[in-house]
Amino acid sequence: MEAVAARLEEFCSTLSREPDFDAPELRAYDTADLLILTTAAGRLGDAEPGTVVTIGDRHGALTLGATAVLGAADVRAYQDPLLSERALAANASRLGLGDSYANAPFGEELLAGAKTVLVQLPRGLDALEEIAWKIARYAHPDVRVFAGGRVKHMTRAQNEVFARFFGEVSAGLGWRKSRVLQAASKGLALPQQEAPFPRWGNDRELAFGLAAFGATFGGTKLDHGSRLLLGTLSGEGNTGWHATQRDRVFDLGCGSGVLAVSAALALPSAEVIASDQSDAAVRSTALTAEAAGVGERVAVHRADGAEAVADGWADLVLLNPPFHTGATVHAGVAHRLIRDCARVLKPGGELRIVFNSHLAYRPLLEQVIGPAEQLARDATFTVLAVTKR
Numbered sequence: 001m002e003a004v005a006a007r008l009e010e011f012c013s014t015l016s017r018e019p020d021f022d023a024p025e026l027r028a029y030d031t032a033d034l035l036i037l038t039t040a041a042g043r044l045g046d047a048e049p050g051t052v053v054t055i056g057d058r059h060g061a062l063t064l065g066a067t068a069v070l071g072a073a074d075v076r077a078y079q080d081p082l083l084s085e086r087a088l089a090a091n092a093s094r095l096g097l098g099d100s101y102a103n104a105p106f107g108e109e110l111l112a113g114a115k116t117v118l119v120q121l122p123r124g125l126d127a128l129e130e131i132a133w134k135i136a137r138y139a140h141p142d143v144r145v146f147a148g149g150r151v152k153h154m155t156r157a158q159n160e161v162f163a164r165f166f167g168e169v170s171a172g173l174g175w176r177k178s179r180v181l182q183a184a185s186k187g188l189a190l191p192q193q194e195a196p197f198p199r200w201g202n203d204r205e206l207a208f209g210l211a212a213f214g215a216t217f218g219g220t221k222l223d224h225g226s227r228l229l230l231g232t233l234s235g236e237g238n239t240g241w242h243a244t245q246r247d248r249v250f251d252l253g254c255g256s257g258v259l260a261v262s263a264a265l266a267l268p269s270a271e272v273i274a275s276d277q278s279d280a281a282v283r284s285t286a287l288t289a290e291a292a293g294v295g296e297r298v299a300v301h302r303a304d305g306a307e308a309v310a311d312g313w314a315d316l317v318l319l320n321p322p323f324h325t326g327a328t329v330h331a332g333v334a335h336r337l338i339r340d341c342a343r344v345l346k347p348g349g350e351l352r353i354v355f356n357s358h359l360a361y362r363p364l365l366e367q368v369i370g371p372a373e374q375l376a377r378d379a380t381f382t383v384l385a386v387t388k389r
Contacts, residue, residue, distance in 0.1 A: 004070075005038045011069050012061045015091050019304070020059065020083040021333050028087070029061035031176040036118050036148040037065045039172060039180045043116050043144065049073040051113055051140070054101075055131055056080070056120035060088040066118065067100035075101040078110050080127075080215045082277040082302055106279065111138035121149035121158060121181075122215060127280075128161050130197045130214030136165035136186040137195075148180040198287055205230070207265065210256045211287035215280035217255040217322075225320045225381045226258050229354040232375040232383050233266070239375055239385060241266040250314040250344060251275070252306055252321075252337060257285030257298070259318040264294035275301040275308050306340035314344045319353045331359055342368045345388040357382045 015028035037044070044052060044066050052072040054062040057079055066072040079085045085103060092098045104110035111117070117135055122128055128147075135145055145162070151174055159181060162169045167185035198211045201220025205227065212220045233241050246267055251260035251274040260274035272294075274285050282302045289298040301308035319341060321334035338361065341351045351369055355361050357377060362384065365372050370389035374382060 001038055004041050005034050008034050008037050008065050008069050011065060014095070015060055015064070016094075017059050017087055018090060020081075020087045021336065023332060028059040028091070030150065030178070032120060032148040032150055032178040032180075033058075033061035033065065035172075035175050035178045035180050036062060036120070036146050037070060039148075039182075040066075040116060040118060040144075040146040041070050044070040044072045047072050047116055050076070051115040053077070053111060053114040053117045053139075054119075055106075055110075055117065056122060057088060057118075058084050058120060060091040062118045062120065063088055063101050064092060064095065064097055068095065068097055072116075073100070076104045076110050076114070077101050078104060078106045080106075080279045082279070082304055086304075107134060108138045111135060114139040115143050117143060117145045119145060119147035121147050121154065123153060124215065124219075125157055125161055126197075126199075126212075126219055127214040128158060129164075132162050132165045132183070133193075133196055135183075139186070141186065143184065143186060145183040146180055147183070148178055151177050151179050154179060198284060206258065206262070208261055208288065208292035210258060211284045211291065212256050213280040213284055215278060216284045217253075217278070217281065218258075220256070222258055223255075223320070225354040226255075228376050228378060228381050229259070229318065229320060229352060229383050230262055232385075233262075233352065244315070244350075246270055246315045248314050249273070249316045249318065250306070250309055251318045252341065253281075253319060254285045254300070255281050255320075257288035257300075259320070260285060260298050260300075261289050261292045261294060263316070263318065264289065264297050265292065270297075272298045273301065273309055274298055275303040275306065277302065277304055305337055306344045309344040311343055312346045315346060315349050317341045317345055317349070317351045319351060321353070321355060331361075334359070334361065335364060338364055339368055341386075342388070345369065347388055349388045351386040351388070352383070353386065354381050354383045356380060 012029040017028045052075045054077045162183040166183040172180045203222040249263040254274035254276045264272045289295045370387045372384045372386040376383040
């Protein structure tokens with residue numbers, strides 16, 4: 001095992017995170033990638049072309065490690081984050097491995113005929129449930145799943161999710177603070193079961209329902225930060241929806257679509273754009289908007305930051321930024337999004353932002369955008385209105 005792991009680590013150390021957010025303390029792979037590949041090495045080496053699938057590969061370690069080091073061919077890959085997808089493509093191109101894999105939508109096209117599936121375990125159980133259900137629904141009857149993660153992020157509940165869809169579930173030994181779960185013998189009655197996603201939820205403060213796929217931030221619930229932000233827009237005063245002319249609204253990082261759809265309903269003549277790098281998020285937002293009757297007025301884009309929006313386009317930007325990249329807490333992602341907001345806001349336009357109060361974004365906001373006014377603050381979050389100078 002150690003010899004195979006050493007070969008894989010040597011290869012993975014050549015991978016880059018770019019264009020995903022990078023920093024000296026971040027790497028393009030972790031020991032969970034190495035352990036997943038090492039555990040599945042024998043099966044990957046014997047795999048027929050087109051029977052290996054990767055799900056959740058962050059920057060290419062699983063997909064390219066399986067092909068370049070362990071001999072798998074014609075691998076299919078699905079990654080929810082767009083930047084992960086682009087990082088895999090960039091690494092493959094640089095290493096001359098562009099023809100070794102293909103991206104596929106998250107469903108039958110990805111999993112039909114798959115006999116070996118490599119999974120970086122998601123943090124959320126809903127995301128894992130959707131992955132497990134789709135593998136059991138669409139993959140080959142002899143499929144075996146190798147799902148790994150860092151031990152500190154793993155729980156017995158993950159085993160239980162797999163056990164709902166597979167007759168055989170086992171956990172391997174820990175190695176360098178990582179562990180791999182294996183699942184096989186998928187349930188024969190599953191094809192008759194209704195797909196568990198998308199799910200729908202309602203909130204007493206919303207006039208519409210929220211759709212969510214497994215990996216959608218916040219799921220079907222209105223998250224606390226968005227609730228606080230919407231509260232600052234609900235009044236008729238100088239901070240509400242109608243305080244100024246708002247013909248163009250941009251929801252950056254749209255999740256389930258709660259902010260974009262709220263804007264479209266409150267401002268019937270406004271043009272609304274919603275974007276997120278998460279595939280689950282943009283699919284959720286599109287469903288939420290359609291069900292609320294504003295599907296034709298909310299343009300939804302899977303995009304990196306604000307790349308789908310022109311310079312100086314927006315009268316109002318709504319932002320509830322992430323404060324982590326993957327499992328690592330890091331403010332750099334939010335800093336990049338804030339700079340995107342400065343670009344897309346027109347002079348006099350407003351960024352309405354909610355963030356964890358301890359992160360103290362205000363100095364950066366005032367430096368790159370303009371004067372900021374605090375509109376709300378509670379034990380966890382702060383909402384600011386920032387005007388583009």
